[in-house]
Amino acid sequence: MSLAENLLEIQGKINEACTRSGRNPDSVQIIAVTKYVDIEKTEEVINIGLHHIGENRTQPALEKYDALHGRAVWHFIGSIQSKKVKQIIDKFDYIHSLDRLSLTEEIQRRAEPFGKKIKCFIQVNVSGEESKSGIAPEELFHFVGELRSFSLIEVVGLMTMAPLTEDKEEIRSVFRSLRELRDQLNERQIYPFPIQELSMGMSNDYEIAVEEGATFVRLGSILLKG
Numbered sequence: 472m473s474l475a476e477n478l479l480e481i482q483g484k485i486n487e488a489c490t491r492s493g494r495n496p497d498s499v500q501i502i503a504v505t506k507y508v509d510i511e512k513t514e515e516v517i518n519i520g521l522h523h524i525g526e527n528r529t530q531p532a533l534e535k536y537d538a539l540h541g542r543a544v545w546h547f548i549g550s551i552q553s554k555k556v557k558q559i560i561d562k563f564d565y566i567h568s569l570d571r572l573s574l575t576e577e578i579q580r581r582a583e584p585f586g587k588k589i590k591c592f593i594q595v596n597v598s599g600e601e602s603k604s605g606i607a608p609e610e611l612f613h614f615v616g617e618l619r620s621f622s623l624i625e626v627v628g629l630m631t632m633a634p635l636t637e638d639k640e641e642i643r644s645v646f647r648s649l650r651e652l653r654d655q656l657n658e659r660q661i662y663p664f665p666i667q668e669l670s671m672g673m674s675n676d677y678e679i680a681v682e683e684g685a686t687f688v689r690l691g692s693i694l695l696k697g
C-alpha cells in the first residue's frame with residue numbers, strides 16, 4: 472500500500488479508538504517515525520501532511536533535519552547520550568527521553584546560548600523491564616520536582632514504551648498507569664504548569680494507547696511499510 476493509504480487506514484483506526492473512549496480525534500497527533508527511511512521518503516511523509524517527525528539516532532536525524540528543516544516539528548524519541556545533546560539542542564523541538572538529572576543539566580547548559588526552551592517528555596519505565604530506559608515510577612515525582620528549577624526545560628508530558636508481550640491487557644495497564652501518573656502529578660501540582668501530553672503507542676499498540684489517552688502516537692513500520 473502507498474503511504475497515503477496507510478495513513479488513511481491508521482487515521483480511521485485512531486478515529487474509532489477515539490469514539491470508543493469518548494475522545495476528540497483532534498487531541499491525538501501522529502509522530503511519523505522515519506528512522507527506517509531516507510531523506511526522500513521522509514520528504515514524502517511531510518508532503519502528505521504529517522508534520523511531526525521522530526528520529527531516534529543523532530546522525531541520521533541531523534541529515535534529515537539539514538535537508539528538511541523548517542517543514543516539520545522535530546522529535547527526538549530515542550535514548551540520548553549527554554555528549555550528543557549539543558548536536559541536536561538547537562534543532563529539535565521535543566525530546567521524549569528525559570530520564571535523569573545529568574541529562575537535564577546538559578540540556579539546560581547547551582540550550583543557554585540559544586536561549587531556547589526545549590519541550591521535554593519524561594520517559595517512565597512503567598513496565599519495569601531491565602532492558603528499557605526511563606525513570607522508575609516511584610522516582611518520578613521527586614524528579615519532576617527537581618525539574619522546576621531548570622528555566623529552559625519545559626516538561627510537557629510523559630512517555631513510555633509498552634512491554635514486549637502479546638498480552639493486550641498488560642499493555643493497556645502500562646498505558647493506563649502512565650496516564651494516572653500524569654494526572655497525579657497535576658493533582659498534586661508537582662510542576663508549576665499542567666502536564667498535558669502522553670507520548671505512547673507504536674505500530675503494534677497505538678489503538679490501545681489512544682483508548683488510554685495518548686496525545687502523541689509514534690508510528691514507524693505501520694506507516695512506512697509496503
Ligand SMILES: *Cc1c(COP(=O)(O)O)cnc(C)c1O
Nearest residue numbers: 504527548673674689690691692
Ligand atoms: C522505532 C521507534 C518507534 C516506532 O516503532 P514502530 O513499531 O515501527 O512503529 C516508536 N518509538 C520509539 C522510541 C522508537 O525507537
